[in-house]
Amino acid sequence: MLSLVTAGLMLGLMLGRLLAPVPTAPHLLGAEAQGEALLLRFDQPAPVRAGQLEGALAIVVDANGETREGQFRLAGQPLRWRVEPRGSSLWITLLSTRPLQGEWDSTEEQGEWRLRILAKPR
Template sequence: MHGSEGSDGAHSTPPKDPRSKLFPRVMGSLAIVGVMVGLMIGRLTTPDPSQLQQVEVTNDGLVMWFNNEPKTHGEFVDGSLALLFEAEGKTQNGQLKLGDKGVNWRVRLSDGGLLLSVVAARPLQGEWAGSEVDARWRLEIHLREQ
């Protein structure tokens, strides 16, 4: 081998690649655009998180207003009510009258979302039900003494 001339094709220098070096860049750009479009579509199809908008006190319980239906888990524990909502909102508290006795309620942030606690001096019982009213979710909580 005298030099790097390609006269017989038996040399160590590879032949020049006839393909354009632009092809990998175009494929990379298409991949990035595809990922971005997929992220935008995913963001548009994800529902808005539930938001606690308002808490109203009624004569036998509470009415809670949300922008959409939250996942709810609730139970009576030792005569007090605990409701956990997968929602966002601000902490609130207050009192209501059940008969002539006071009942304390409090909404606070927890690991699973918002936690509503209703406590009275006597054990409580009751039920809750939700429905859609004017494009909002209304949860009515009716309480009574045990």
């Protein structure tokens, strides 16, 4: 009797592993300038780390996606941004003629996870 219970349990565990959805990494859906902020859209939430690199604002998101770049104006000065894949992460760099500092926030809207990066001159 105990062997039947054990066999049933093992069979259930094996079927559960086979039929369970495979977790996937977040994927970048789009990136665009929105006023004086950069808006990134992902299909699901992703871990974010931020820092500064020689006056530029650098943000690393544990997600995958394609290279994108653009520019907008911040306090009348040009600001260039670039999203590029490096390993299993996306590196987002914001660069201006003046040193930058910044903050970011995230929201979930319409089934997407949105990361809004607001850069400010130091």
